Amino acid sequence: MIKQLTPFKFILIFGIILSSCEPIVNQFDDIENAVMYRANTIVDVGAQNTVKVMTWNIRFGVARLRFFGDGCGDRVVLKKSEVVEGLEGLAEKIKQEDPDILLLQEVDVQSKKTGYIDQAQWLLDHTDFNYGAYASMWESQVILADGLGRVNTGNLILSKWKLENAERYQLPLRGDQDALTKYFYLRRNAIKAKVAMPGKPFYAVNTHLTAFATDDTKQKHIDTFKAILDGIAAEGAYFIAGGDLNEIPPNASKMDYCLEDQCKGESFHESGIDKGNTHKEGSYFAPEITWLSSLFKSYTPAIPLDVYGAFETGHFTHSPDDNLQLDRKLDYLWTNTTWINGTTHQEATTLSDHIPVSATWVIP
Amino acid sequence: MKKIIQIILFISVGLAGPQWGNESAILSSPGRHEIGLFSPFRMGLHNGSEISVNKFLLLPSVAYKTNLSQFQKWKMAYRIQVAYPTMAMRWIQSPLGMKLGEPDMFALISPEFTIPQMISVYGELIGTTGAPSDGRLSINGGLGIGLNGKELAQRATVDLPVIYPRLSVYYNGILIKIGGEYFRQVKERWSYVLDYDMFLMPGGQGRFAFEQKGLLVWSKSQKFRLLFGYKLIAGEYPFGSQAHLLPALDLQFGW
Numbered sequence: 001m002i003k004q005l006t007p008f009k010f011i012l013i014f015g016i017i018l019s020s021c022e023p024i025v026n027q028f029d030d031i032e033n034a035v036m037y038r039a040n041t042i043v044d045v046g047a048q049n050t051v052k053v054m055t056w057n058i059r060f061g062v063a064r065l066r067f068f069g070d071g072c073g074d075r076v077v078l079k080k081s082e083v084v085e086g087l088e089g090l091a092e093k094i095k096q097e098d099p100d101i102l103l104l105q106e107v108d109v110q111s112k113k114t115g116y117i118d119q120a121q122w123l124l125d126h127t128d129f130n131y132g133a134y135a136s137m138w139e140s141q142v143i144l145a146d147g148l149g150r151v152n153t154g155n156l157i158l159s160k161w162k163l164e165n166a167e168r169y170q171l172p173l174r175g176d177q178d179a180l181t182k183y184f185y186l187r188r189n190a191i192k193a194k195v196a197m198p199g200k201p202f203y204a205v206n207t208h209l210t211a212f213a214t215d216d217t218k219q220k221h222i223d224t225f226k227a228i229l230d231g232i233a234a235e236g237a238y239f240i241a242g243g244d245l246n247e248i249p250p251n252a253s254k255m256d257y258c259l260e261d262q263c264k265g266e267s268f269h270e271s272g273i274d275k276g277n278t279h280k281e282g283s284y285f286a287p288e289i290t291w292l293s294s295l296f297k298s299y300t301p302a303i304p305l306d307v308y309g310a311f312e313t314g315h316f317t318h319s320p321d322d323n324l325q326l327d328r329k330l331d332y333l334w335t336n337t338t339w340i341n342g343t344t345h346q347e348a349t350t351l352s353d354h355i356p357v358s359a360t361w362v363i364p
Numbered sequence: 365m366k367k368i369i370q371i372i373l374f375i376s377v378g379l380a381g382p383q384w385g386n387e388s389a390i391l392s393s394p395g396r397h398e399i400g401l402f403s404p405f406r407m408g409l410h411n412g413s414e415i416s417v418n419k420f421l422l423l424p425s426v427a428y429k430t431n432l433s434q435f436q437k438w439k440m441a442y443r444i445q446v447a448y449p450t451m452a453m454r455w456i457q458s459p460l461g462m463k464l465g466e467p468d469m470f471a472l473i474s475p476e477f478t479i480p481q482m483i484s485v486y487g488e489l490i491g492t493t494g495a496p497s498d499g500r501l502s503i504n505g506g507l508g509i510g511l512n513g514k515e516l517a518q519r520a521t522v523d524l525p526v527i528y529p530r531l532s533v534y535y536n537g538i539l540i541k542i543g544g545e546y547f548r549q550v551k552e553r554w555s556y557v558l559d560y561d562m563f564l565m566p567g568g569q570g571r572f573a574f575e576q577k578g579l580l581v582w583s584k585s586q587k588f589r590l591l592f593g594y595k596l597i598a599g600e601y602p603f604g605s606q607a608h609l610l611p612a613l614d615l616q617f618g619w
Contacts, residue, residue, distance in 0.1 A: 147474025
């Protein structure tokens with residue numbers, strides 16, 4: 001999750017001055033081709049009757065380091081050695097779980113904050129995957145704030161089978177920002193790719209929805225994500241899908257995390273503060289508690305609502321910053337067929353501010 | 365608004381066009397003063413040399429240029445410049461005085477880094493031959509050394525054209541610069557400048573930068589001239605290689 005970059009006044013001046021062969025900020029088409037990757041070494045994998053799928057927001061490989069943008073930390077540009085150490089921890093867990101399809105969010109491919117390591121290629125070359133499809137959600141030559149510098153971060157699908165027709169779908173931009181802020185802000189996406197498993201092709205869809213919008217942007221993101229899944233289902237095809245939806249389940253017992261997420265010097269739940277905004281952006285879910293209901297009604301989750309409701313803490317997938325006490329579920333897997341062995345990997349709490357969710361998909 | 369103007373001035377420091385002979389071995393006449401919107405204040409001294417001072421006070425630098433003996437058809441000069449970037453680099457960690465995450469707008473260097481006391485010394489030799497009416501060619505080459513009170517983190521670089529090569533000496537300790545300029549007067553008031561500079565940055569994550577500039581010059585008189593054109597930059601940065609095409613503009617005044 002990246003904090004909102006509130007008004008970037010006058011940045012446009014710099015943007016006009018600094019033109020180059022590539023735009024200052026990549027604004028993306030509504031639908032465009034994803035960026036394709038392949039591992040240095042390809043190991044052919046045959047058809048299977050079941051496919052293990054995992055989703056993980058990897059926090060650009062910085063584990064629980066105190067990055068400023070998604071918690072209360074004060075780090076901006078991490079050491080390359082710290083990032084490699086984080087990636088090694090991720091790779092070890094991935095190899096241990098050995099999923100066939102991995103849906104990753106917050107993958108940096110060319111960002112100053114993570115030493116410009118192409119994490120998509122790095123992960124391909126340090127795990128057992130063969131192919132990848134990447135869709136950026138934030139690509140800018142420079143972010144003129146906080147010393148962030150150059151940024152390219154996004155969603156990645158890794159697969160043991162070849163990925164075809166991989167497409168990046170632009171999700172609606174936030175509606176609660178001024179034009180300049182919106183220009184330099186994240187452009188969330190969903191990425192869809194056809195997994196060419198021999199004789200049994202299927203689709204993989206990966207997304208990372210808005211975290212901090214204070215209007216109905218997240219609802220639009222959920223609707224767009226569901227529309228992509230509906231389109232696949234309407235074709236009579238099968239899909240596995242998932243990601244960091246930045247939304248809690250409809251039966252979650254706790255909806256207000258303002259105080260848990262509060263940083264030093266911040267104050268919430270007091271009338272009149274922050275010009276009347278008493279809730280922290282991205283921490284108050286009450287108004288949107290039903291927004292995932294349509295997905296739960298239409299498709300099969302890896303962790304069904306009754307399973308979640310019976311043991312909520314066992315299925316939490318996120319806690320911000322360096323807080324290792326997981327306190328909410330934001331990460332999901334879906335299919336239009338059947339899952340078995342849905343698992344929330346809470347043993348991986350130190351490897352990112354999100355933990356992976358995996359399940360085995362039974363191919364019809 | 366004052367802060368915004370300061371920011372624009374800082375960004376424009378490296379975009380300056382050539383001054384009246386600044387990249388040549390020709391010195392300003394004794395007692396002559398020149399200043400440009402995006403170029404330093406220069407003054408011809410009576411001892412046959414020239415001094416220039418950066419008018420952007422957060423990035424103080426002073427340069428001294430003087431003639432050497434003529435070498436065949438080449439007029440020769442050397443130039444030495446001392447710069448103190450610490451205040452400017454600290455300032456661009458928080459140009460608007462904001463804290464991390466507020467957000468700290470316009471910050472080009474993360475405030476997490478400590479910018480130590482630093483100075484750089486740059487010396488170059490310049491040779492010039494020819495006359496403006498027939499075409500005047502200047503070639504220069506020099507060496508810069510950065511002296512830091514403490515080590516400056518390599519992660520604290522500003523990976524942008526113009527800025528990256530000019531600050532590289534403080535990260536790498538050394539800079540080699542080779543360049544040339546061709547100036548030709550085509551009409552009474554019109555002339556043009558073709559200029560190139562090659563920055564070699566041994567030890568840096570970006571090892572080179574090539575800058576080529578083309579400018580049209582309209583001289584109203586010895587008191588005012590306007591320069592406009594482009595600057596093409598191809599260079600290596602910590603993330604890889606990239607090219608940029610930037611507008612170049614300067615208004616210069618002399619008296």
